[in-house]
Amino acid sequence: MADTPPYLDLYQREMGRQRPHHGYLVGSGAPLALDFATYFVKGLNCLDPRGVQPCGQCYCCLREYMAIRHIEPEKGQITIDDIREGSDFLESTSVDGNFRYKALIIEQAEKMTSSDAVNRVQENALLKTLEEPPEGSILFLLSDVPSFFLPTVRSRLAYIHFQPLILEEYRRHLMDLQFSENEIQLLLKVADTSCTSRDDLQFIVQAVALARGILAGTLDESSMQYLMDNADQWQRILRVFHVYFRDALVFVETGKYDKVYKILPCSPYRIIETLQDIAKIRRILSTTHSSPKFQMLSLLSKRRCRIA
Ligand SMILES: [Zn+2]
Incomplete structure (x- = not known):
């Protein structure tokens, strides 16, 4: 056989x-x-x-x-x-x-x-x-x-x-980290488009935690510090933000709003608004003439995050 x-x-x-x-x-x-x-x-x-x-x-x-x-x-x-x-x-x-x-x-x-x-x-x-x-x-x-x-x-x-198996491995890893099933679904969608290794997954978990903090206006000082210390990673971080929020909106539009609300304690309108701000900073980052830091700080303050 x-x-x-x-x-x-x-x-x-x-x-x-x-x-x-x-x-x-x-x-x-x-x-x-x-x-x-x-x-x-x-x-x-x-x-x-x-x-x-x-x-x-x-x-x-x-x-x-x-x-x-x-x-x-x-x-x-x-x-x-x-x-x-x-x-x-x-x-x-x-x-x-x-x-x-x-x-x-x-x-x-x-x-x-x-x-x-x-x-x-x-x-x-x-x-x-x-x-x-x-x-x-x-x-x-x-x-x-x-x-x-x-x-x-x-x-x-x-x-x-062999993506499906990698995603299966990620799923187990995220379960080990005590993420809920809803959160795992969203994270896996982000991982599918952005991950090539387990290190990347750690990065995404961190970036998504930041994204949620920004959206909820509850970013703590150490997260804020991380963001400021890693300005060279902003393009990647913002990409994760973008995919994460976009997928959250897809959940909203497919009537799975309850699911999203459990993950993101804010209105869909606020998600859209944040997405627009993110798009703006990403545009600025790809040009050399303006200050991405100013834009990032303004995004954070708009979301009522305390700026360290
Ligand atoms: Zn043979």
Whole structure:
């Protein structure tokens, strides 16, 4: 019996292609991403597949490791030598002829940093492989920071991610933090558009706490201080405010006002007004000519927050 992986839909979709992509960028969901990549290559090589799933018993299934090379950062870095070695593996013809596909899987691929940050030698070495991919080769870049990679690299990779499972993990995390179900729903919506890692979720939880404080006029001194100390983060914080308030309004419009009221103790009108103020500060932040601090302070004072 072939076992059923949690990413079966995605797997079947990719197996359904005439031929697989030469490269995949798997953003987020690291343990599952690695599992997916391995399973996918196994499925492609299986000599006796059950439907599209690998049998787990044939010559290739039992020796799946022969078709896969792994790279992961050592001492926090993936070096140009690692990449060259990996590319050589993809280009070599010495792999057992029973395998139709071979794969290079690079974990935490954003660790391809070097002192030569401008030339980004590792990525450029990979680019050569991606431009002229050896027959039957597949490259997997696994990374929680898909935006790290050069556009020229990204454009040659098919992007997949495991968002639902990440959100499930966030949900558990938020439950641990004693958030109510209504709050979790709102936070997850914000996280869905803004999170790429668990650190981001912490940031969003903090930003949302600020947003609620501003709206309710109950921002305490330490929160105020945090806001003033992190002026370089305002663009991100305001983005979270924006998504959060907008989703709160959607709740209002879909008749779930009771839910929102429990979360945001204020009128929808006040939410709209605050959203407009937020839009204004965001506009100002993207230009260089006026004072975002003045605008932020004025937003805070309008909301009757005490200014430290
Ligand atoms: Zn098999």
